[in-house]
Amino acid sequence: MPRLLVVDDEPNMRRILGAILQSDGHEVVEAAGVVEARRAFAASPFDLVVTDQRMPDGDGLSLLASCREVDPTVPVVLVTAYATVELAVDAMRQGAFDVVPKPFVPEAVRAVVNRACERTELLRENExxxxxxxxxxxxxxxxxxxxxxxxxxxxxxxxxxxxxxxLISGETGTGKELVARAIHAASARAGRAFVAVNCAGFPETLLESELFGHERGAFTGADRPRQGVFEAAHLGTLFLDEAGEMPLPLQAKLLRVLMNGEVVRVGSTAPRHVDVRIIAATNRDLEQRVRDGLFREDLYYRLAVVPIAVPPLRSRRSDLGSLVDHFLALVARDLKAAPRAVSPEVKAKLLAYDFPGNIRELRNLIERAAILAVGPRIEAEDMPLTAAGAAPGASGPGQEAAGVERLVAGLPDPLDLPSTMETVEAALIRRALTAAGGVQAEAARRLGVSRSHLAYKLKGRARGTPPR
Ligand SMILES: Nc1ncnc2c1ncn2[C@@H]1O[C@H](COP(=O)(O)OP(=O)(O)OP(=O)(O)O)[C@@H](O)[C@H]1O
Ligand SMILES: [Mg+2]
Known part of the structure; x- marks a missing residue:
């Protein structure tokens, strides 16, 4: 049911408008002025605003501007006794949906409001x-x-x-985000936003503002107010990726939001109501993190209402064939070419490999091989599966250099520097992750990079919000 905000300083006018719109099946909230309307709009979003133009504490156009700051898509209808051409032009230029002159017949208001609701519906259907x-x-x-x-x-x-x-758990690259998207797509929220945020991709203070938003001046550099992902995902789904990495103080704040459905922007005290479905993902053993005191037990139980474990690729090898065909078809579509086949030798190699990077690794391997292969078929040399085990026992700078020389000597010619570097980097990360038993912090230590740097690398092609 669409939720409408009706703003007018005249109690009678509010009542009449409210009655007309309620009889059309809308939920109506009334505000007696600009200040009250702003407060209501900030506290919880509306599908439509119907406002008077001249009110003692401000005008409809300035209300329009502040509503659009919170929600740039909300339609605003101006109802005014001063419906001059100038005002109408001004209003439309500032993004008003329409202007209705007073006095009006109920039908005029109904028609405009229904048109606005239909447009919103269409936008969502589109999504x-x-x-x-x-x-x-x-x-x-x-x-x-x-x-x-x-x-x-x-x-x-x-x-x-x-x-x-x-709570979706599984090794890196097993398809956790895909599962989260599938849940959203099959839910009643499918027409609304699916917003993903990587909890490992930000330092603590930035993550807080990313999640809950901030007010202007909340910290150095906050030169304008910004909504967080909770507000952006209102009525939709919020995907908290790598939730296990969230710092403890933020876990407490997140728990509060989950319990009362209200977020407070950094630098503000005003709570805003949000209706968000949460899907969290982790490639860590969260129960172990709870036992280690790194993850709040109460938050764990809030998140893991329905736990879903996504198995690693190596424990469902019967999917390999259809996955390979699927990714070959995707590349072929991108290249506008017929899909390539893989040689029996490559199939055997794939079946024997244990895919520490799971489906993402398989996808990257197939894409690269399909692009680089010269013949119609992908052959074993197009698929550098053994690079992960290169230069065993190498340690110390001298040996490292010698190992790299050997590795480079074994590479085919000509080669593409960026993609080769990427392959080498991926292989090194994989080796570190395997050696670290999948613990990212430990793998990062072995590689001499920060944990967030490694998390960023593991994302590969960034998606959604890149770390700022
Ligand atoms: N069952 C599947 N069928 C087809 N493609 C899949 C499947 N599972 C995963 N993929 C693909 O594999 C890649 C990795 O999937 P996804 O990003 O969902 O993994 P993830 O578990 O979230 O990884 P990470 O822990 O690294 O964030 C994506 O390109 C995704 O489209
Ligand atoms: Mg993911």
């Missing part, structure tokens, strides 16, 4: 269809016929229609 197209073109499809995948699909179908918080 939903875009999601469907993404799925139909295969880029968001969950591929695999193994019993593990069937179980996963069953879980997704059962949990999607509910508002339950989901």
């Amino acid at each position: 939903r269809l875009r999601g469907q197209v993404r799925r139909l073109t295969g880029s968001e499809e969950l591929v695999g016929g193994s019993p593990e995948m069937a179980r996963l699909r069953g879980l997704i179908a059962r949990v999607a229609p509910t508002n339950a918080t989901v």
Whole structure:
């Protein structure tokens, strides 16, 4: 049911407008002036604002501006006894949806409001269809016929229609984000936003503002107010990626938001109501982190209402064939060429490999090989699966240099420097992760980089909000 904010200093006018719109099935909240309306709008978003122009504490156009700052898509209808051409032009230029002159017949208001609601509906329908197209073109499809995948699909179908918080766990690259998107797409929130935030990608203070937003002047550099991802995901789904990395003080704040459904921007005291479905993901053993005192137990139980474990690729090798075909088809579509095949030798190599980087690693391997292969078929030499084990036992700068020389001598000619560097980097990261038993902090230490740097690298092609 659309939620409307009706603003007029005249109590009678508010009552009449309210009655007309309520009889059309809208939920109506009334405000007696600009200040009250601003407060109501900041506290919880509306689908439409119907406002008088001249009021003792301000005018409708300035209210329009402040509403748009919170929600740039909200339609605002001006109802005014001073409907001059100048005002109408001004209002439309500033983004008003329409101007209705007073006195009005109920039909005039109804028509405009219904048109505005229809437009909003269309925008959301569009968003939903875009999601469907993404799925139909295969880029968001969950591929695999193994019993593990069937179980996963069953879980997704059962949990999607509910508002339950989901905790997705699994090694890196297993498809956790894809599962989260699938849940959103199959839920009643499908037409609304799906917002992803990487909790490992920001230092603590920035993460707080990323999550909850900030007011102007809240900290150095905050030269304008900004909404956080909770507000951006209002009525939709918020995906908290790498939730296990969240610093303890923020965990406490997150818990509060989950308990009362209100966020407070950094530098503000005014709570804002948000209706957000939370899906969290982690590639850590969160229960172990709880035992180690690094993750709040109460937050863990809030998040893990429905736990979903995504199995590693090596424990469902029967999916390899269909995944390989799927990624070959995706590359072929991008290249506008016929999909390549893989040689039996490559198939055997893939089946024997244990994929520490899981499906993301497989996807990268296939894409690279399909682009680099010269013949119609991908051959073993197009698929550098053994690079991960290069130069065993190397230690110390001398040996390291010698190891690198040997590695380089073994590379085919000509080669592409950026993609080769990427392969080498990926291999080194993989080796460190394996040696560290999958613990990112330890792998980062072994590689001599910060944990957030490693987390960023692991994301590969960045998506959503890149770290600032
Ligand atoms: N079952 C699947 N079918 C097709 N593609 C998949 C499947 N699972 C994962 N992928 C693809 O593999 C890549 C990695 O998936 P995703 O980003 O969801 O992994 P993740 O578990 O979130 O990884 P990380 O822990 O590193 O964040 C993506 O390109 C995704 O499209
Ligand atoms: Mg992910």
